[in-house]
Amino acid sequence: MAERTQLTSISEDNFEQCLKCSICTVYCPVSAVTTAYPGPKQAGPDGERYRLKDPHYYDEALKLCLNCKRCEVACPSGVRVGDIIQKARMKHQGHGPKLRDMMLASTDLVGSMATLVAPIANFTVGLKPVKAVMHSVLGIDKHRTFPAYASTKFETWFRRHAQQEQGRFMRHVSYFHGCYVNYNYPQLGKDLVAVMNALGYGVHLLDKEKCCGVALIANGMYGQARRQAQTNIESMSTSVTRDRRPVITTSSTCTFTMRDEYEHVLGLDTAGVRDSLSLATRYIFNLIDEGKVRLAFRSDYKRHMAYHTACHMQRMGWAIYSIELLRLIPGLQLDVLESQCCGIAGTYGFKRENYETSQAIGSGLFAAVEQADPEVVVTDCETCKWQIEMSTGKRVMNPISVLAEALDLEATAALNK
Amino acid sequence: MRFHTVIVGGGLSGLVAGVTLARTGKRVAIVSSGQSSLHFNGGSLELLGALPDGTAVQRPLEAAASLPEEHPYAKIGVSRLPQLAADAAKLLATVGMPMQGDVSVNHYRLTPMGVAKPAWLTMGDYVTLERPDVLPWNNVLLVNVAGFMDFPVNFVAHGLREMGATVRVEELDVEPLAARRASATEMRAANLAKSLVSGSAVSRLASAINEVAGDNDEVVLMPAVLGLDDDHAVTMLRAQVSKPLHMVATLPPAVPGARLHTTLRHYFQMLGGTYLMGDTVQRGTFEGNRLTGVHTAKLADTVLQADNYVMAGGSFLSRGLMANYERVYEPVLDLDVTAPTDRAQWTRYGVFNQQPYMSFGVSVDRQFHALKGGEPLDNVYAVGSILGGHDPVKMGDGTGVAMLTALAVAQQIIDN
Numbered sequence: 062m063a064e065r066t067q068l069t070s071i072s073e074d075n076f077e078q079c080l081k082c083s084i085c086t087v088y089c090p091v092s093a094v095t096t097a098y099p100g101p102k103q104a105g106p107d108g109e110r111y112r113l114k115d116p117h118y119y120d121e122a123l124k125l126c127l128n129c130k131r132c133e134v135a136c137p138s139g140v141r142v143g144d145i146i147q148k149a150r151m152k153h154q155g156h157g158p159k160l161r162d163m164m165l166a167s168t169d170l171v172g173s174m175a176t177l178v179a180p181i182a183n184f185t186v187g188l189k190p191v192k193a194v195m196h197s198v199l200g201i202d203k204h205r206t207f208p209a210y211a212s213t214k215f216e217t218w219f220r221r222h223a224q225q226e227q228g229r230f231m232r233h234v235s236y237f238h239g240c241y242v243n244y245n246y247p248q249l250g251k252d253l254v255a256v257m258n259a260l261g262y263g264v265h266l267l268d269k270e271k272c273c274g275v276a277l278i279a280n281g282m283y284g285q286a287r288r289q290a291q292t293n294i295e296s297m298s299t300s301v302t303r304d305r306r307p308v309i310t311t312s313s314t315c316t317f318t319m320r321d322e323y324e325h326v327l328g329l330d331t332a333g334v335r336d337s338l339s340l341a342t343r344y345i346f347n348l349i350d351e352g353k354v355r356l357a358f359r360s361d362y363k364r365h366m367a368y369h370t371a372c373h374m375q376r377m378g379w380a381i382y383s384i385e386l387l388r389l390i391p392g393l394q395l396d397v398l399e400s401q402c403c404g405i406a407g408t409y410g411f412k413r414e415n416y417e418t419s420q421a422i423g424s425g426l427f428a429a430v431e432q433a434d435p436e437v438v439v440t441d442c443e444t445c446k447w448q449i450e451m452s453t454g455k456r457v458m459n460p461i462s463v464l465a466e467a468l469d470l471e472a473t474a475a476l477n478k
Numbered sequence: 479m480r481f482h483t484v485i486v487g488g489g490l491s492g493l494v495a496g497v498t499l500a501r502t503g504k505r506v507a508i509v510s511s512g513q514s515s516l517h518f519n520g521g522s523l524e525l526l527g528a529l530p531d532g533t534a535v536q537r538p539l540e541a542a543a544s545l546p547e548e549h550p551y552a553k554i555g556v557s558r559l560p561q562l563a564a565d566a567a568k569l570l571a572t573v574g575m576p577m578q579g580d581v582s583v584n585h586y587r588l589t590p591m592g593v594a595k596p597a598w599l600t601m602g603d604y605v606t607l608e609r610p611d612v613l614p615w616n617n618v619l620l621v622n623v624a625g626f627m628d629f630p631v632n633f634v635a636h637g638l639r640e641m642g643a644t645v646r647v648e649e650l651d652v653e654p655l656a657a658r659r660a661s662a663t664e665m666r667a668a669n670l671a672k673s674l675v676s677g678s679a680v681s682r683l684a685s686a687i688n689e690v691a692g693d694n695d696e697v698v699l700m701p702a703v704l705g706l707d708d709d710h711a712v713t714m715l716r717a718q719v720s721k722p723l724h725m726v727a728t729l730p731p732a733v734p735g736a737r738l739h740t741t742l743r744h745y746f747q748m749l750g751g752t753y754l755m756g757d758t759v760q761r762g763t764f765e766g767n768r769l770t771g772v773h774t775a776k777l778a779d780t781v782l783q784a785d786n787y788v789m790a791g792g793s794f795l796s797r798g799l800m801a802n803y804e805r806v807y808e809p810v811l812d813l814d815v816t817a818p819t820d821r822a823q824w825t826r827y828g829v830f831n832q833q834p835y836m837s838f839g840v841s842v843d844r845q846f847h848a849l850k851g852g853e854p855l856d857n858v859y860a861v862g863s864i865l866g867g868h869d870p871v872k873m874g875d876g877t878g879v880a881m882l883t884a885l886a887v888a889q890q891i892i893d894n
Contacts, residue, residue: 084513087668087731096661103663134756137512137796336778347780350479378757378776385479397747
């Protein structure tokens, strides 16, 4: 009996595979800059042994975990250290979310309201007295600038200006645009549509899209996260099975959340959609690699850029797709920066109590950006974009926007007719 | 996705093979399931410390002639060892990791337990001894950081006293290291090193050391808690401390090994190499005796295709080899493994005794082609700790085998 057990036993999150080698502790960006956090090994598998005996051992300091998953990337034994920590928070966290955390996490609600009155909202949250009140009353750090809200949502633009012509293509994809594209930066969505159309692909919205829920999970709003996740899984499943359309994205964090956190943290079944959900750079790279599409670049395009690998991009192991795609651009000199955390981690860095930690974590990356001194930093994560723009003054672009800028869209469209 | 060579495993042997190939302009990818066992390395590389019967070795190149034919050095050919060893030292200097040591005669490194062990190359700032039982100093000042537990200072002091020195132990209670005590679980060498980067932090440490250093102290030894990314902090500290200063490796994760890993990886990436950290090769596709592609957990349907594949996944610790109650196996390609089928013969009584499983490994021919189903594969090689035929713990030859087999195979791939 024992012999058979040893052949088959697999523990949740590979918990029992932890050798106590401590390599994860070398790569934790949080414990590198603060002693308030017990570190990934103690917060994760070591602490879990105690918590299994008695929940009393739960340590509130686990909220300082960024959920960057760099411990999981470093682990030679495949232990899902970050997932163990997230689940411990979900199971044991003593209190519900604060008003501030609910506001930061409710991206759909706040975004929908703000886009209605975008100029006023953008103006107001930029005012010094408003920032001071948000800082002292709500605990949203005064150094932060809220990403500006767009006056027209991406979905609205798409329905008005793009939807109708998508039917003329032979091949089709669905686009999970995410909150950032919808409420703050529709241009990235427009770039995605332009690039995919040039490649001969029609782009479609999902039947129903909700915020992926990454901020809800981070802020302890698990019930709402699960409901939104179920809506997204259903919509994606419809796209994949009914419409035969794979789902592409332009945000590494939304992608990671839906592919991995839904299953590992929220305990949802994503088997029917996971393999059909991909970051657009990966989808496009594979099309090129398989010889299904061809690209034509502008001959006058000359830029110097630096690629930053976001934490969740590193965890997914997909930076190679964005980097290889960018390397195809003839006029682009691309520096690949050492992969390290920028410190923002979604809503984490917006909180007053985390501001200093957040900037200390990012300092290595900021120095690397300054040293490379590119015209533009490229990254697949929108919150890294805010952090790098605020902390280095450099412009930050998504690889898809770079591609839209570098491609000769008409010539590319002609190649892919 | 196409490469000239795909290397499975990103530790010492994988990186050495990768750098060697990438330097000739080849397109190379390394896939690494997490960080490597180099993080256990204390700043020294070893060529050969003892023969299989336990006889201590002083002159490794000469002693290699008497190794049994299953030893990886014997497979390389003893006549090629001097050149490969020279190439290895040169490669480390090129990537920015100059080492001290003479290939013709072993020196000795000092372990975190205060024991002298034979070594071939040691990082510049670390303790090296000419003999295992005699120190070059009579009076040693051994300092530790207050509250730092990954440096068993009493063992080190005991070891040094056994070698005839008078040892004084001092604890340093100095910022910013003292603040680290607030987190007992995270007061580790790497985190201390991250606090000791700026000039002001290093200067404060130097002053604290100078304060406790007495006139009689000939040398200061301290745990390796600085220099995680490069040697700037160590160089600054040595310039400011009034006595000669050397590092002693701590318990893992060890700063010198992490630095060696990072330095090699940076150089590989600087050459244009692709390093896939945190991904795992799960299986391969074969056509006859050729491997045509490998699949990873993260890249899913994107197949990594290459002309050559190098298996450098390490031994049991790194999961390059695995065992369950039924068999010892190589988990990626199910390559042949040299190991007895009877489980009772895998281990021997007494954990510190020579253990048979330490010599298990992937079966290879004389060119290090891996065997599968008894036949050598045309384009799959095995290098480093995944190889058997020797006991790296008892023989003190693990890192030497890693570097030399990696260089030999990379050279062979280039020549083809």
